[in-house]
Amino acid sequence: MTTDLPERFPIDADKLDRLAEIAVKVGLRLEPGQDLFLTAPIAALPLARKIAEAAYKAGAGLVTPIFSDEAMTLARFRYGSDASFDRAPGWLYEGVGKAFAANAARLAIVGEDPMLLAEADPAKTSRANRANAIAYKPALEKIAGFDINWTIVAFPTLSWARRVFPGEPDDVAVGKLADAIFSASRVDGDDAVSAWRAHNLALAQKTQWLNARRFHALHYSGPGTDLTIGLADGHAWHGGAAAAKNGVTFNPNIPTEEVFTTPHALRAEGRVASTKPLSHQGTLIEGIEVRFEAGRIVEARATRGADVLRTTLDTDEGARRLGEVALVPHSSPISSSGLMFYNTLFDENAASHVAIGQCYSTCFVGGDRLGPDEIAARGGNASLIHIDWMIGSGSIDIDGLDAGGARTPVMRGGEWAV
Amino acid sequence: MTTDLPERFPIDADKLDRLAEIAVKVGLRLEPGQDLFLTAPIAALPLARKIAEAAYKAGAGLVTPIFSDEAMTLARFRYGSDASFDRAPGWLYEGVGKAFAANAARLAIVGEDPMLLAEADPAKTSRANRANAIAYKPALEKIAGFDINWTIVAFPTLSWARRVFPGEPDDVAVGKLADAIFSASRVDGDDAVSAWRAHNLALAQKTQWLNARRFHALHYSGPGTDLTIGLADGHAWHGGAAAAKNGVTFNPNIPTEEVFTTPHALRAEGRVASTKPLSHQGTLIEGIEVRFEAGRIVEARATRGADVLRTTLDTDEGARRLGEVALVPHSSPISSSGLMFYNTLFDENAASHVAIGQCYSTCFVGGDRLGPDEIAARGGNASLIHIDWMIGSGSIDIDGLDAGGARTPVMRGGEWAV
Numbered sequence: 152m153t154t155d156l157p158e159r160f161p162i163d164a165d166k167l168d169r170l171a172e173i174a175v176k177v178g179l180r181l182e183p184g185q186d187l188f189l190t191a192p193i194a195a196l197p198l199a200r201k202i203a204e205a206a207y208k209a210g211a212g213l214v215t216p217i218f219s220d221e222a223m224t225l226a227r228f229r230y231g232s233d234a235s236f237d238r239a240p241g242w243l244y245e246g247v248g249k250a251f252a253a254n255a256a257r258l259a260i261v262g263e264d265p266m267l268l269a270e271a272d273p274a275k276t277s278r279a280n281r282a283n284a285i286a287y288k289p290a291l292e293k294i295a296g297f298d299i300n301w302t303i304v305a306f307p308t309l310s311w312a313r314r315v316f317p318g319e320p321d322d323v324a325v326g327k328l329a330d331a332i333f334s335a336s337r338v339d340g341d342d343a344v345s346a347w348r349a350h351n352l353a354l355a356q357k358t359q360w361l362n363a364r365r366f367h368a369l370h371y372s373g374p375g376t377d378l379t380i381g382l383a384d385g386h387a388w389h390g391g392a393a394a395a396k397n398g399v400t401f402n403p404n405i406p407t408e409e410v411f412t413t414p415h416a417l418r419a420e421g422r423v424a425s426t427k428p429l430s431h432q433g434t435l436i437e438g439i440e441v442r443f444e445a446g447r448i449v450e451a452r453a454t455r456g457a458d459v460l461r462t463t464l465d466t467d468e469g470a471r472r473l474g475e476v477a478l479v480p481h482s483s484p485i486s487s488s489g490l491m492f493y494n495t496l497f498d499e500n501a502a503s504h505v506a507i508g509q510c511y512s513t514c515f516v517g518g519d520r521l522g523p524d525e526i527a528a529r530g531g532n533a534s535l536i537h538i539d540w541m542i543g544s545g546s547i548d549i550d551g552l553d554a555g556g557a558r559t560p561v562m563r564g565g566e567w568a569v
Numbered sequence: 570m571t572t573d574l575p576e577r578f579p580i581d582a583d584k585l586d587r588l589a590e591i592a593v594k595v596g597l598r599l600e601p602g603q604d605l606f607l608t609a610p611i612a613a614l615p616l617a618r619k620i621a622e623a624a625y626k627a628g629a630g631l632v633t634p635i636f637s638d639e640a641m642t643l644a645r646f647r648y649g650s651d652a653s654f655d656r657a658p659g660w661l662y663e664g665v666g667k668a669f670a671a672n673a674a675r676l677a678i679v680g681e682d683p684m685l686l687a688e689a690d691p692a693k694t695s696r697a698n699r700a701n702a703i704a705y706k707p708a709l710e711k712i713a714g715f716d717i718n719w720t721i722v723a724f725p726t727l728s729w730a731r732r733v734f735p736g737e738p739d740d741v742a743v744g745k746l747a748d749a750i751f752s753a754s755r756v757d758g759d760d761a762v763s764a765w766r767a768h769n770l771a772l773a774q775k776t777q778w779l780n781a782r783r784f785h786a787l788h789y790s791g792p793g794t795d796l797t798i799g800l801a802d803g804h805a806w807h808g809g810a811a812a813a814k815n816g817v818t819f820n821p822n823i824p825t826e827e828v829f830t831t832p833h834a835l836r837a838e839g840r841v842a843s844t845k846p847l848s849h850q851g852t853l854i855e856g857i858e859v860r861f862e863a864g865r866i867v868e869a870r871a872t873r874g875a876d877v878l879r880t881t882l883d884t885d886e887g888a889r890r891l892g893e894v895a896l897v898p899h900s901s902p903i904s905s906s907g908l909m910f911y912n913t914l915f916d917e918n919a920a921s922h923v924a925i926g927q928c929y930s931t932c933f934v935g936g937d938r939l940g941p942d943e944i945a946a947r948g949g950n951a952s953l954i955h956i957d958w959m960i961g962s963g964s965i966d967i968d969g970l971d972a973g974g975a976r977t978p979v980m981r982g983g984e985w986a987v
C-alpha cells in the first residue's frame with residue numbers, strides 16, 4: 152500500500168490521532184454497539200483508518216466504509232454516455248436509509264478537490280447532481296432531521312491542498328492545510344476533548360442568550376450593507392452540540408464556530424455586500440451585492456461569476472430568499488487564518504453568513520413535529536438549494552430588534568457584544 | 570494521490586489496460602446502458618480505475634465502486650467488541666440484491682492478502698464469516714444462479730505478492746505476480762479479445778464432447794489415487810463462457826481453464842491423494858489423503874493442517890461429500906507456472922480438482938428450473954462450504970465410465986485424451 156500519506160507528507164500523526172478521537176467521541180459520540188457508516192475520498196484513507204480504529208475501540212458494532220475516487224468520477228464525466236448522467240445509485244442510498252433507520256451513525260470525511268469538476272460540462276454536472284439529490288433525498292432527510300448522530304470532519308488531501316495553497320510545493324501545501332485543519336478542529340492541544348467541551352459550552356451560552364431574547368429581526372450595518380433580516384416565527388438558535396432523536400448529543404460539524412437559526416422568508420429588506428468570495432461548483436463568485444424587498448432578492452450583482460450567480464438565483468422561487476442566518480465572530484480561528492478553503496465546512500465558519508435557499512426544520516421550537524406547511528407558515532423557506540454566503544467582517548455591527556423596534560447590540564466590529 | 574502502483578512497481582501498463590478491457594468486454598460483456606457494481610481492495614485501485622474507464626467507454630450506465638481496506642478489516646479483529654463479530658452490513662447487501670434485480674452487472678477485483686486473518690482468533694473469523702454469509706446470501710443467489718453477467722479478475726497487490734514470492738524484494742515480488750496474472754489471464758498478446766474467443770471455443774469443445782457422452786462416472790488412477798466419482802443424474806458440463814438469465818454471454822472467471830460439473834453425492838468410492846497444498850483461511854493443508862465410501866469421506870489424513878481439515882469436514886453432513894468435479898489439463902498455463910497463488914481463482918485452474926460441499930445448480934440440464942429437493946434427488950450435494958481441492962497431475966489417468974462399466978479415455982498423463 153502506498154496510500155499512507157503521513158509517511159510521505161508532513162501530517163502530524165499525533166494530531167491526526169486526536170482528530171480521529173474527536174470525530175468519534177465528540178463529533179459522533181458513538182454509542183457502544185452502534186454501527187457506523189463512513190464515507191471518504193480514498194485519498195483520506197489515513198484518517199478513515201484511524202477513525203475505524205477509534206470507533207472499534209469505542210465499542211462500535213460494524214464500521215462500513217464507502218470510498219469515492221476522484222479519477223473514477225472524472226472518468227464518468229470524460230467517457231460516460233449521455234444517458235449515464237441521469238443515473239444514481241438508488242439501491243445504495245435506499246440501503247443507507249435503512250442503516251439510519253436501524254440507528255447506524257454516519258461519518259463523512261471531506262477532502263475532495265473543490266475544483267474537480269470545474270472543467271466538466273455544466274449541463275452534465277447539473278443533471279448528475281440532480282439525479283443524485285433525488286435518489287439520496289430519503290436518506291438525507293434522516294440526516295437533516297437529526298434522526299441519528301452524524302458528523303463531518305476533514306482530511307488534508309493533496310488535490311485539495313493544491314487549491315488552497317497554489318504555487319507551493321506539494322509537501323508544503325499538504326502540511327499547511329493539515330495545520331489549518333487541525334487548528335480549526337481544535338486538536339492542537341493535548342486534551343482536545345476538554346477543549347471541545349469548553350467550546351460547546353461557549354456556543355451554548357450564545358444560543359441561550361439569543362433564544363431568551365426572541366428577536367423579531369436582526370439589523371446589519373457596515374460597508375455596502377444596511378440590511379434587516381426578519382427571524383422566523385418560533386425560530387430557535389442552534390450551535391455546537393445538538394441532540395439527535397436517538398438520544399445522542401453530537402457535534403454535526405468538526406470544526407464549527409457558528410450559531411444559526413431560520414430567517415423569515417418574507418421579511419428581509421435592504422442591501423448587503425459579500426465579504427468573501429463564494430466558491431460554487433468550481434466557480435468563484437466575487438463582489439456580490441444584492442438588494443432584498445419583502446424577503447426576495449430583487450437586484451443581484453457580482454464583479455466575477457455574475458452569470459453563475461444569476462443562474463443559481465433562478466433555480467426556483469426559494470432560491471431568491473433566505474434559509475439560514477448565522478453569527479460567527481470575526482476573531483474565530485478560521486477567520487484569523489485568513490484562508491479560503493473552498494469548502495463550506497470551513498469557509499462558513501470564517502464569518503457571519505446567510506444562506507439562500509432551504510431552511511433547517513430543526514431551527515424551530517419543536518421543529519421535529521412540524522410539517523412543511525407549518526414551517527412555511529412560520530416563515531421557513533423551501534428550495535432545492537442551500538448556499539452559504541459570507542456577509543460578516545471586522546466592520547459589521549449587528550443589532551437585535553424586537554417587534555416594537557427596540558435595539559439590543561449583538562455584535563460590534565464583528566465581535567460578540569454580549 | 571499515491572496509490573498509483575504502476576508508477577512505483579513494475580506493472581506493465583499496456584497489459585493492465587488489456588486486463589481491464591478483457592474484464593469489461595469478455596468477462597462481463599457489459600451491455601450499453603448497464604450499471605456496474607464493482608468491488609476491490611483499495612490496493613487494486615489502478616485496475617479499478619482502468620475498469621471504470623473501460624466500462625464508461627463501453628457505454629456503462631453508472632459505475633458504483635465499493636472498496637475494502639485490509640487495515641480497517643484488521644482493526645475490527647484487533648479492537649472490535651465481542652458483539653461486533655456477529656454483525657454484517659445487511660442494508661448494503663440488500664441494496665446489492667436490488668441492483669442485481671435491476672440488471673446491474675457485477676465485477677470483483679481480488680488481490681487481498683490471503684493470510685490477512687491468519688493470526689486472528691479463528692472463533693471470531695468464523696462468526697464474522699457466518700454473519701456475512703447469511704446477510705449476503707440473497708444477493709449471492711442471484712450471482713450463483715447467473716441472474717446477471719458477472720466476473721472476477723485479479724490485481725497484483727503488494728500484500729498478496731509478498732505471500733506468493735516470500736523473500737523477494739517488494740518490487741520483484743509485485744512484478745512477478747503481475748506477470749503471472751497477465752499471462753494466466755491471457756492478456757500477454759496484442760489481441761487478447763481474440764485469444765479469449767479461441768480459448769472459450771476450446772473449452773466449449775470439451776464440454777460438448779463430455780455432455781454428448783453423458784458418463785455415469787469418472788475413474789481416476791495415479792499415485793495414491795484409485796477413485797470412482799459418480800456424476801449426478803442429468804448433470805451438465807460447463808466451462809469458459811456462460812449464458813446469464815439476462816441474455817448476456819459472459820466469462821465468470823478471468824482466468825479460467827476448467828470444465829466442471831456436479832458429481833453424485835452418494836456415489837464416490839475409493840482413495841485419492843491431493844497433488845497440491847490447500848490454502849484454507851490462512852492455513853496450509855498438505856498431503857491430504859482421503860477414502861470415500863458411498864460418496865462420503867470415511868477416512869481423512871493430512872501431513873500438515875490435519876486438525877483444520879477435520880474441523881472443516883465436520884461443518885455439516887454435506888462437507889464430507891463432493892459438490893464439484895473439474896477437469897484441467899496438466900499443461901495449462903497456471904499449472905506450468907508452478908506457482909501457488911493461495912487464491913482459488915488461480916489455484917483451481919492449475920490442476921483437475923474436486924470440491925467438497927455445495928454443488929452448482931447451474932451444472933444440471935435445465936438447472937435454473939430445479940428446486941433444492943429436485944437437485945438433491947439427482948445427487949446434487951448441499952453444504953455451507955465449497956472448498957476446491959487439487960487431485961490432478963501429470964501422472965493421472967481419467968476414464969469415463971458408462972452405466973454398464975465400459976471405459977472411454979478422458980485424460981492420459983494429465984492431458985486431454987480427446
Ligand SMILES: [Zn+2]
Nearest residue numbers: 409411477499
Ligand atoms: Zn451556516
Ligand SMILES: [Zn+2]
Nearest residue numbers: 475506538539
Ligand atoms: Zn448553511
Ligand SMILES: [Zn+2]
Nearest residue numbers: 827829895917
Ligand atoms: Zn472449480
Ligand SMILES: [Zn+2]
Nearest residue numbers: 893924956957
Ligand atoms: Zn469450485
